[in-house]
Amino acid sequence: MTITHTRRGFLGLVGAAALTAGCGTSGKGGGKTTKLRYQGSAGSVTLPELAADLGYLGPVTLQWVGNTTSGPQDIQSAATGQTEFGGAFNGAVAKLRAAGSPITAVISYYGVDKDSYNGYYTLADSSIASAPDLFGKKVGMNTLGAHLEAVLDIYLNRNGVTGDAVKKVEPLVISPINAEQTLRAHQIDVATLGGILRDKALAAGGIKPLFTDYDLLGSFSAGTYVFRNDFIAKNPDTVQAFTTGVAKAIEWTRSTPRDQVIERFTKIIKDRGRNEDIATLRYFKSFGIAGTGGVIADKEFTTWIDWLEQQGQIPAGKITAASVYTNKFNPFAKGGS
Known part of the structure; x- marks a missing residue:
């Protein structure tokens, strides 16, 4: 078994990706579209995949391009135009933004609670x-x-x-x-x-x-999905439909009996035919998201921005939480349901 990537060597990749993204690379996502390329996770169902299966994404369709186990890699792919959106730990999102990558977080997708930690x-x-x-x-x-x-x-x-x-x-x-x-x-x-x-x-x-x-x-939302700012500017309706659909999927998992959620996950994985192991699905409890519908709270970025500044990973005062995320596409931020 190979063990790789020693102490903090990975952090430099975030800056490298930001430089590439900052040069204006936008991949195939340069025009208007309702098709979103993304990376999944083997043996599990992501919230966008669940939203699509529930019919919550409206005109938006998903195009799976592969799997990843790395949040920073996932948002780098989005930043450099290899995918339209990606999800990562909020500290990684903040670092990539501080390095100059024009990305914005739009909704929380995982977190920590008494069941999911x-x-x-x-x-x-x-x-x-x-x-x-x-x-x-x-x-x-x-x-x-x-x-x-x-x-x-x-x-x-x-x-x-x-x-x-x-x-x-x-x-x-x-x-x-x-x-x-x-x-x-x-x-x-x-x-x-x-x-x-x-x-x-x-x-x-x-x-x-x-x-x-x-x-x-304690309990907190820990990671968010991000889009490139140029993609948001050209496709606000697509980002709105995506964020709304994922928000509804979050609340569906909260209001639906656990056995039915697991049954739905199982069906989704079997139907997509990627030869995945579904044995571990029975352990699912929650996505751990703190805010209703994945609404993002300031502290869910300020905690990690402070950490990055203390570690010398970003200059003090380089970014604020408000410059990294927006709730404007999430209907739950406005009291919707």
Whole structure:
């Protein structure tokens, strides 16, 4: 099993993508369209895919171009015109915007609550019990420069590990589907596990949590879908239909019995015929989104902008939350339903 991308090396890619996007590259999305290219996630159903299946997207159609496990990569694809929209952790969105990429977040699509959270797990017999115990240890996560690395840094800072001492902890990129196996094989010391993969690993036993992002930060929406600003300007009706449809899909998952939501996910995956494993769908609980209909709150960006400034990843005062997102396309922001 190959483990790649060491400490914060991934963050530079965000800036590189911003330079490309800033040069005006807009891919095939330069004119008016109702067709949206996007990247999915193997073995799971995204909110836009659910919205499309429920008939909530109106004239908008989705064109799947492949899968990704990396939020920063997904929004880079949108920024450089390879896709029309992408979703990532809000800190990654803010960093890409601060680097000059003309993108805007329009709706939240995942978050953290008591049912949907990410834990940092060690083996049950591990001696790791506190932040300083992580010195010299490897922490596996899906990508660097995103949600999981930011939460790790906040945990370290809040527990007295600051400055250069943070560099003594080594985050590494591993595939989420392999995280549990990699931990049990002693190739890493801590594995980040969330949602379905977390519940499955806990059911197997032999692991214990060091901390979770829910324990650390409470309930919050953590990631948003973004579009390029030129695409929004040329296709406001398409962005409106997309945002409205996804917002309605969010509320559908909240008002529909869990077994029916899982049944719908199962049907969608089977119908698209990509030879995907559906065994883990039974663990779905929620998308963890805090705001009604995915409405974005200021604090869901200011928390990470502050973190990026403290880490020296963006200049202080370079951007504000208001410059990164808009709720104008979301009917729930105006009291709609």
